[in-house]
Amino acid sequence: MILTLQCYRCGIDYEYVGASPHPGQCPACGSPCVPPAGSLNVLNSTHWESANGLSKVWVYGLDEQNRPFEFEVAGKGNRGKLVALRVDGVSVDLKVDETLEKLPPAVRSELVDAGIERVETGLHKQSK
Numbered sequence: 001m002i003l004t005l006q007c008y009r010c011g012i013d014y015e016y017v018g019a020s021p022h023p024g025q026c027p028a029c030g031s032p033c034v035p036p037a038g039s040l041n042v043l044n045s046t047h048w049e050s051a052n053g054l055s056k057v058w059v060y061g062l063d064e065q066n067r068p069f070e071f072e073v074a075g076k077g078n079r080g081k082l083v084a085l086r087v088d089g090v091s092v093d094l095k096v097d098e099t100l101e102k103l104p105p106a107v108r109s110e111l112v113d114a115g116i117e118r119v120e121t122g123l124h125k126q127s128k
């Protein structure tokens with residue numbers, strides 16, 4: 001299989017050819033801040049909600065290379081926005097990566113459980 005991946009750290013696009021999961025490391029800069037290898041398994045999630053309808057959800061998971069991923073989403077009603085992502089303890093610049101447009105399905109379903117049905121990643125301006 002061929003995967004097109006983007007490093008969260010240096011922003012380079014690269015292809016990985018081979019059996020999944022991919023090695024979880026950028027070939028250009030060596031950073032582990034690349035998209036989840038294989039599927040992400042959610043270990044834990046925390047949901048906080050204030051009386052005025054604002055909420056925060058943190059989802060922790062491990063990918064198939066045992067790299068920890070931590071997603072932080074700020075919500076209002078049923079809409080949310082990805083505000084932070086840490087991979088292997090390193091904060092990621094959310095503006096770098098377009099693959100974040102699609103949150104891993106396991107993360108998305110945790111958010112739906114917390115009442116957040118639509119998540120913006122803030123990467124693209126809405127054109128519609």
Ligand SMILES: [Zn+2]
Nearest residue numbers: 007010026029
């Ligand atoms: Zn890189």
